[in-house]
Amino acid sequence: MFVCAGCGTELTAPVSRVALPVHADYGAWEELHPPLMEPGTYALNPRPAGPPWRLWDDVGEDLAAEQGVYLPQHSVSFGPRGAVVIAPGDSRGMTLILEKCDGYCMGIDGRDGPNLACEGCGRAVATRRDDCGLWQTVSLEPGEVRSVPSGAPAVPVPGWDELxxxxxxxxxxxxxxxxxxxxxxxxxxxxxxxxxxxxxxxxxxxxxxxxxxxxxxxxxxxxxxxxxxxxxxxxxxxxxxxxxxxxxxxxxxxxxxxxxxxxxxxxxxxxxxxxxxxxxxxxxxSPLPASGTLPEGVLRxxxxxxxxxxxxxxxxxxxxxxxxxxxxxxxxxxxxxxxxxxxxxxxx
Structure with missing residues:
Protein backbone atom coordinates (compact mmCIF):
# COMPACT_ATOMS: atom_id res chain seq x y z
CA MET A 1 0.00 0.00 0.00
CA PHE A 2 1.01 3.66 -0.26
CA VAL A 3 1.16 6.17 2.56
CA CYS A 4 1.78 9.89 2.83
CA ALA A 5 5.50 10.64 2.76
CA GLY A 6 4.94 13.40 5.31
CA CYS A 7 2.81 11.91 8.07
CA GLY A 8 2.36 8.23 7.17
CA THR A 9 -1.42 8.35 6.66
CA GLU A 10 -2.61 5.37 4.61
CA LEU A 11 -3.63 6.59 1.16
CA THR A 12 -4.51 3.32 -0.60
CA ALA A 13 -5.88 -0.12 0.02
CA PRO A 14 -3.41 -2.99 -0.46
CA VAL A 15 -2.51 -3.03 -4.15
CA SER A 16 -0.33 -5.11 -6.45
CA ARG A 17 1.62 -3.73 -9.38
CA VAL A 18 0.52 -4.43 -12.96
CA ALA A 19 1.36 -2.92 -16.34
CA LEU A 20 -0.13 0.47 -17.20
CA PRO A 21 -2.94 -0.08 -19.74
CA VAL A 22 -2.05 1.22 -23.19
CA HIS A 23 -5.38 3.06 -23.44
CA ALA A 24 -4.72 5.06 -20.25
CA ASP A 25 -4.63 8.47 -21.98
CA TYR A 26 -7.11 7.78 -24.76
CA GLY A 27 -10.79 7.95 -24.01
CA ALA A 28 -13.82 8.94 -26.09
CA TRP A 29 -14.88 12.57 -26.03
CA GLU A 30 -18.17 13.53 -24.30
CA GLU A 31 -18.48 10.12 -22.62
CA LEU A 32 -18.14 9.06 -19.00
CA HIS A 33 -15.68 6.19 -18.58
CA PRO A 34 -15.21 3.48 -15.94
CA PRO A 35 -12.05 3.21 -13.81
CA LEU A 36 -8.88 2.53 -15.76
CA MET A 37 -7.37 0.15 -13.20
CA GLU A 38 -8.82 -3.05 -11.82
CA PRO A 39 -9.53 -3.05 -8.04
CA GLY A 40 -6.49 -3.95 -5.97
CA THR A 41 -3.94 -2.98 -8.62
CA TYR A 42 -1.64 -0.07 -9.38
CA ALA A 43 0.65 0.91 -12.23
CA LEU A 44 3.51 3.37 -12.68
CA ASN A 45 3.27 5.94 -15.46
CA PRO A 46 6.74 6.18 -17.04
CA ARG A 47 5.99 9.40 -18.92
CA PRO A 48 6.00 12.93 -17.52
CA ALA A 49 2.38 13.72 -16.70
CA GLY A 50 0.39 16.84 -15.92
CA PRO A 51 1.49 20.44 -15.36
CA PRO A 52 3.67 22.33 -15.85
CA TRP A 53 3.20 22.39 -19.62
CA ARG A 54 5.49 24.30 -21.98
CA LEU A 55 4.82 25.25 -25.59
CA TRP A 56 6.80 23.37 -28.24
CA ASP A 57 8.23 26.59 -29.69
CA ASP A 58 9.66 27.44 -26.25
CA VAL A 59 11.04 23.95 -25.63
CA GLY A 60 12.73 22.92 -28.89
CA GLU A 61 13.49 19.44 -30.20
CA ASP A 62 16.43 18.61 -27.91
CA LEU A 63 14.69 19.40 -24.63
CA ALA A 64 11.47 17.79 -25.84
CA ALA A 65 13.42 14.62 -26.63
CA GLU A 66 14.65 14.54 -23.04
CA GLN A 67 10.96 14.44 -22.06
CA GLY A 68 10.38 11.54 -24.45
CA VAL A 69 8.65 13.54 -27.21
CA TYR A 70 10.13 13.31 -30.72
CA LEU A 71 7.55 15.03 -32.92
CA PRO A 72 6.27 18.63 -32.72
CA GLN A 73 3.36 18.97 -30.31
CA HIS A 74 1.32 21.93 -29.13
CA SER A 75 2.84 21.57 -25.65
CA VAL A 76 5.10 19.26 -23.69
CA SER A 77 4.53 18.05 -20.13
CA PHE A 78 7.24 18.70 -17.58
CA GLY A 79 5.31 17.02 -14.80
CA PRO A 80 6.82 14.23 -12.69
CA ARG A 81 7.52 10.75 -14.00
CA GLY A 82 6.50 7.65 -12.13
CA ALA A 83 3.03 8.65 -10.92
CA VAL A 84 1.29 5.78 -9.10
CA VAL A 85 -2.04 5.14 -10.88
CA ILE A 86 -4.86 3.41 -8.97
CA ALA A 87 -8.61 2.98 -9.23
CA PRO A 88 -10.51 5.71 -7.34
CA GLY A 89 -12.14 3.02 -5.19
CA ASP A 90 -8.74 2.01 -3.81
CA SER A 91 -7.95 5.50 -2.49
CA ARG A 92 -8.00 6.16 1.26
CA GLY A 93 -7.37 9.06 3.62
CA MET A 94 -7.62 11.87 1.05
CA THR A 95 -9.93 14.83 0.56
CA LEU A 96 -10.58 17.03 -2.46
CA ILE A 97 -8.90 20.41 -2.76
CA LEU A 98 -11.98 22.26 -3.99
CA GLU A 99 -10.19 25.16 -5.65
CA LYS A 100 -8.37 22.66 -7.90
CA CYS A 101 -11.42 20.76 -9.13
CA ASP A 102 -11.93 22.37 -12.53
CA GLY A 103 -13.00 20.23 -15.47
CA TYR A 104 -14.60 20.38 -18.88
CA CYS A 105 -18.20 19.44 -18.12
CA MET A 106 -18.85 16.17 -16.29
CA GLY A 107 -16.09 15.93 -13.71
CA ILE A 108 -12.56 17.03 -12.85
CA ASP A 109 -9.57 16.72 -15.16
CA GLY A 110 -6.54 17.68 -13.04
CA ARG A 111 -5.64 20.68 -15.16
CA ASP A 112 -4.36 22.58 -12.10
CA GLY A 113 -2.23 19.77 -10.72
CA PRO A 114 -2.82 17.68 -7.58
CA ASN A 115 -6.39 18.07 -6.29
CA LEU A 116 -6.38 15.55 -3.43
CA ALA A 117 -4.85 16.32 -0.03
CA CYS A 118 -3.76 13.98 2.74
CA GLU A 119 -6.32 14.04 5.55
CA GLY A 120 -3.52 13.71 8.07
CA CYS A 121 -1.29 16.66 7.20
CA GLY A 122 -2.98 18.50 4.33
CA ARG A 123 -0.21 18.15 1.77
CA ALA A 124 -1.25 17.72 -1.87
CA VAL A 125 -0.57 14.07 -2.67
CA ALA A 126 -2.63 12.99 -5.68
CA THR A 127 -4.75 13.95 -8.67
CA ARG A 128 -8.20 12.57 -9.39
CA ARG A 129 -9.45 12.58 -12.99
CA ASP A 130 -12.97 11.55 -13.96
CA ASP A 131 -14.16 14.11 -16.53
CA CYS A 132 -15.72 13.10 -19.83
CA GLY A 133 -13.27 11.43 -22.18
CA LEU A 134 -11.02 10.32 -19.29
CA TRP A 135 -10.71 6.89 -17.74
CA GLN A 136 -11.30 7.39 -14.02
CA THR A 137 -8.03 7.39 -12.07
CA VAL A 138 -6.27 8.63 -8.97
CA SER A 139 -2.59 9.37 -9.62
CA LEU A 140 -0.36 9.59 -6.55
CA GLU A 141 2.48 12.09 -6.79
CA PRO A 142 5.76 10.13 -6.77
CA GLY A 143 7.52 12.58 -4.46
CA GLU A 144 4.67 12.81 -1.96
CA VAL A 145 4.00 9.13 -1.19
CA ARG A 146 5.97 6.03 -0.28
CA SER A 147 5.16 2.34 -0.41
CA VAL A 148 4.97 0.16 2.70
CA PRO A 149 4.24 -3.56 3.12
CA SER A 150 0.52 -4.20 3.53
CA GLY A 151 0.90 -7.53 5.27
CA ALA A 152 -0.98 -9.33 2.51
CA PRO A 153 0.82 -12.25 0.83
CA ALA A 154 2.73 -11.34 -2.29
CA VAL A 155 1.00 -12.18 -5.56
CA PRO A 156 3.36 -14.23 -7.77
CA VAL A 157 3.91 -13.01 -11.32
CA PRO A 158 2.60 -15.65 -13.74
CA GLY A 159 4.78 -16.80 -16.57
CA TRP A 160 3.55 -16.67 -20.14
CA ASP A 161 2.53 -20.34 -20.02
CA GLU A 162 0.59 -19.76 -16.78
CA LEU A 163 -1.66 -16.99 -18.08
CA SER A 286 -22.03 -23.36 -32.34
CA PRO A 287 -24.99 -23.86 -30.00
CA LEU A 288 -25.06 -27.58 -30.88
CA PRO A 289 -22.97 -30.38 -29.34
CA ALA A 290 -19.76 -31.29 -31.13
CA SER A 291 -21.38 -34.58 -32.11
CA GLY A 292 -24.90 -35.95 -32.03
CA THR A 293 -27.94 -33.88 -31.09
CA LEU A 294 -29.56 -32.50 -27.97
CA PRO A 295 -31.53 -35.08 -25.95
CA GLU A 296 -35.25 -35.32 -26.63
CA GLY A 297 -37.22 -32.61 -24.88
CA VAL A 298 -34.12 -30.55 -23.94
CA LEU A 299 -34.07 -26.94 -25.03
CA ARG A 300 -30.91 -24.87 -24.76
Missing part, protein backbone atom coordinates in the same frame (compact mmCIF):
# COMPACT_ATOMS: atom_id res chain seq x y z
CA UNK A 164 -5.33 -17.83 -18.57
CA UNK A 165 -5.62 -16.00 -21.87
CA UNK A 166 -9.40 -16.34 -22.00
CA UNK A 167 -9.72 -14.21 -18.87
CA UNK A 168 -7.88 -11.30 -20.51
CA UNK A 169 -9.76 -11.28 -23.81
CA UNK A 170 -12.06 -8.28 -24.34
CA UNK A 171 -14.64 -8.51 -27.16
CA UNK A 172 -14.54 -5.75 -29.79
CA UNK A 173 -18.22 -4.86 -29.38
CA UNK A 174 -19.91 -3.52 -26.24
CA UNK A 175 -23.31 -4.69 -25.02
CA UNK A 176 -24.96 -1.60 -26.55
CA UNK A 177 -23.59 -2.46 -29.99
CA UNK A 178 -20.81 0.16 -30.03
CA UNK A 179 -17.17 -0.69 -30.62
CA UNK A 180 -15.07 -1.20 -27.51
CA UNK A 181 -13.30 2.01 -26.54
CA UNK A 182 -10.37 -0.10 -25.44
CA UNK A 183 -10.09 -1.60 -28.92
CA UNK A 184 -10.40 1.83 -30.55
CA UNK A 185 -7.37 3.00 -28.55
CA UNK A 186 -5.28 -0.19 -28.46
CA UNK A 187 -5.38 -0.89 -32.21
CA UNK A 188 -3.93 2.48 -33.33
CA UNK A 189 -1.27 2.25 -30.60
CA UNK A 190 -0.19 -1.06 -32.14
CA UNK A 191 -0.37 0.45 -35.64
CA UNK A 192 2.08 3.18 -34.64
CA UNK A 193 4.57 0.54 -33.50
CA UNK A 194 3.90 -1.41 -36.71
CA UNK A 195 4.67 1.60 -38.92
CA UNK A 196 8.03 2.02 -37.16
CA UNK A 197 8.80 -1.70 -37.27
CA UNK A 198 8.23 -1.85 -41.04
CA UNK A 199 10.27 1.35 -41.50
CA UNK A 200 7.47 3.07 -43.35
CA UNK A 201 7.06 0.33 -45.95
CA UNK A 202 3.59 -1.03 -46.85
CA UNK A 203 2.56 -3.98 -44.70
CA UNK A 204 -0.27 -6.51 -44.55
CA UNK A 205 -2.14 -6.78 -41.23
CA UNK A 206 -2.62 -10.16 -39.54
CA UNK A 207 -5.67 -11.92 -40.97
CA UNK A 208 -8.05 -11.80 -37.95
CA UNK A 209 -7.30 -8.12 -37.31
CA UNK A 210 -7.61 -7.23 -40.99
CA UNK A 211 -10.99 -8.95 -41.17
CA UNK A 212 -12.33 -6.95 -38.24
CA UNK A 213 -10.91 -3.45 -38.79
CA UNK A 214 -8.71 -3.57 -41.89
CA UNK A 215 -10.74 -1.11 -43.95
CA UNK A 216 -11.12 1.32 -41.04
CA UNK A 217 -7.36 1.56 -40.36
CA UNK A 218 -6.06 1.46 -43.93
CA UNK A 219 -5.32 5.18 -43.88
CA UNK A 220 -2.89 4.76 -41.01
CA UNK A 221 -0.56 2.43 -42.89
CA UNK A 222 1.92 3.36 -45.63
CA UNK A 223 0.31 3.35 -49.07
CA UNK A 224 1.26 0.95 -51.83
CA UNK A 225 1.31 -2.77 -52.51
CA UNK A 226 2.31 -4.58 -49.31
CA UNK A 227 5.89 -5.77 -49.26
CA UNK A 228 5.87 -7.02 -45.67
CA UNK A 229 3.55 -9.34 -43.76
CA UNK A 230 2.66 -9.22 -40.07
CA UNK A 231 1.18 -12.15 -38.18
CA UNK A 232 -0.01 -12.82 -34.65
CA UNK A 233 2.42 -14.69 -32.40
CA UNK A 234 2.64 -15.43 -28.70
CA UNK A 235 1.92 -18.06 -26.07
CA UNK A 236 -0.26 -20.87 -27.33
CA UNK A 237 0.22 -20.01 -31.02
CA UNK A 238 2.27 -21.93 -33.59
CA UNK A 239 5.99 -21.31 -33.32
CA UNK A 240 7.23 -18.44 -35.51
CA UNK A 241 8.67 -19.47 -38.86
CA UNK A 242 12.07 -18.40 -40.10
CA UNK A 243 10.45 -16.40 -42.90
CA UNK A 244 8.19 -14.36 -40.63
CA UNK A 245 8.80 -10.67 -41.21
CA UNK A 246 6.93 -8.92 -38.36
CA UNK A 247 5.30 -10.52 -35.31
CA UNK A 248 2.38 -8.88 -33.49
CA UNK A 249 2.71 -10.06 -29.89
CA UNK A 250 1.02 -9.38 -26.52
CA UNK A 251 2.32 -7.36 -23.62
CA UNK A 252 2.47 -9.20 -20.31
CA UNK A 253 -0.44 -7.92 -18.20
CA UNK A 254 1.68 -7.67 -15.06
CA UNK A 255 5.22 -6.81 -16.16
CA UNK A 256 4.39 -5.02 -19.42
CA UNK A 257 7.18 -6.94 -21.18
CA UNK A 258 6.68 -8.12 -24.75
CA UNK A 259 6.44 -11.79 -25.59
CA UNK A 260 9.56 -12.83 -27.47
CA UNK A 261 10.00 -15.88 -29.69
CA UNK A 262 12.61 -18.35 -28.46
CA UNK A 263 14.31 -18.24 -31.85
CA UNK A 264 14.41 -15.90 -34.81
CA UNK A 265 15.09 -12.23 -35.34
CA UNK A 266 11.77 -10.94 -36.69
CA UNK A 267 10.82 -7.57 -35.15
CA UNK A 268 7.95 -7.65 -32.67
CA UNK A 269 5.05 -5.19 -32.41
CA UNK A 270 3.14 -4.90 -29.11
CA UNK A 271 -0.63 -5.33 -28.98
CA UNK A 272 -2.83 -4.97 -25.90
CA UNK A 273 -3.32 -8.49 -24.54
CA UNK A 274 -7.08 -7.84 -24.32
CA UNK A 275 -7.23 -7.45 -28.11
CA UNK A 276 -4.57 -10.05 -28.87
CA UNK A 277 -6.25 -12.74 -26.75
CA UNK A 278 -9.61 -12.17 -28.42
CA UNK A 279 -8.02 -12.63 -31.83
CA UNK A 280 -6.13 -15.85 -31.04
CA UNK A 281 -8.25 -17.65 -28.42
CA UNK A 282 -11.03 -19.63 -30.08
CA UNK A 283 -14.51 -19.02 -28.72
CA UNK A 284 -17.69 -21.06 -28.85
CA UNK A 285 -18.94 -21.16 -32.42
CA UNK A 301 -31.38 -21.19 -24.00
CA UNK A 302 -27.95 -20.25 -22.65
CA UNK A 303 -26.21 -19.72 -25.99
CA UNK A 304 -25.26 -16.10 -26.49
CA UNK A 305 -25.22 -14.93 -30.08
CA UNK A 306 -22.19 -12.84 -31.14
CA UNK A 307 -22.68 -9.13 -30.60
CA UNK A 308 -23.10 -7.02 -33.72
CA UNK A 309 -22.02 -3.42 -33.98
CA UNK A 310 -24.28 -0.69 -35.32
CA UNK A 311 -21.50 1.66 -36.45
CA UNK A 312 -18.06 1.63 -38.00
CA UNK A 313 -14.77 1.25 -36.17
CA UNK A 314 -13.32 4.67 -35.23
CA UNK A 315 -9.58 4.37 -34.46
CA UNK A 316 -8.45 6.85 -31.84
CA UNK A 317 -6.36 9.18 -34.00
CA UNK A 318 -4.66 10.89 -31.06
CA UNK A 319 -3.56 7.52 -29.68
CA UNK A 320 -1.83 6.83 -33.01
CA UNK A 321 -0.17 10.25 -33.29
CA UNK A 322 0.83 10.39 -29.63
CA UNK A 323 2.37 6.91 -29.73
CA UNK A 324 4.38 7.83 -32.83
CA UNK A 325 5.55 11.01 -31.12
CA UNK A 326 7.00 8.97 -28.24
CA UNK A 327 8.96 6.51 -30.43
CA UNK A 328 12.56 7.72 -30.98
CA UNK A 329 12.82 6.04 -34.40
CA UNK A 330 10.16 8.37 -35.82
CA UNK A 331 12.98 10.88 -36.33
CA UNK A 332 14.49 8.70 -39.07
CA UNK A 333 14.09 10.40 -42.48
CA UNK A 334 11.92 7.70 -44.07
CA UNK A 335 9.54 7.68 -41.09
CA UNK A 336 9.35 11.45 -40.83
CA UNK A 337 8.45 11.51 -44.52
CA UNK A 338 5.67 9.01 -43.80
CA UNK A 339 4.40 11.03 -40.85
CA UNK A 340 4.49 14.34 -42.67
CA UNK A 341 2.35 12.83 -45.44
CA UNK A 342 -0.13 10.74 -43.48
CA UNK A 343 -0.08 12.29 -40.01
CA UNK A 344 -2.51 9.81 -38.49
CA UNK A 345 -6.14 10.36 -39.52
CA UNK A 346 -8.87 9.90 -36.97
CA UNK A 347 -11.90 11.49 -35.33
CA UNK A 348 -10.28 12.48 -32.01
Missing amino acids: ELESYAVPPVELDGSWSRRWEAAVPVALAHLVVACEGRPVTLPGPLAELVGDAVAGYLPAGSPVLTARLAGPGTPAPRSGDQILVVPRHPVTGELWRPPHGTAPVVPLDIAVWAHLVVPGET DDYVLPLRTWRGFFPHGRAFRDTLAHLPDIRRPELRAYYDRYGGPGPY
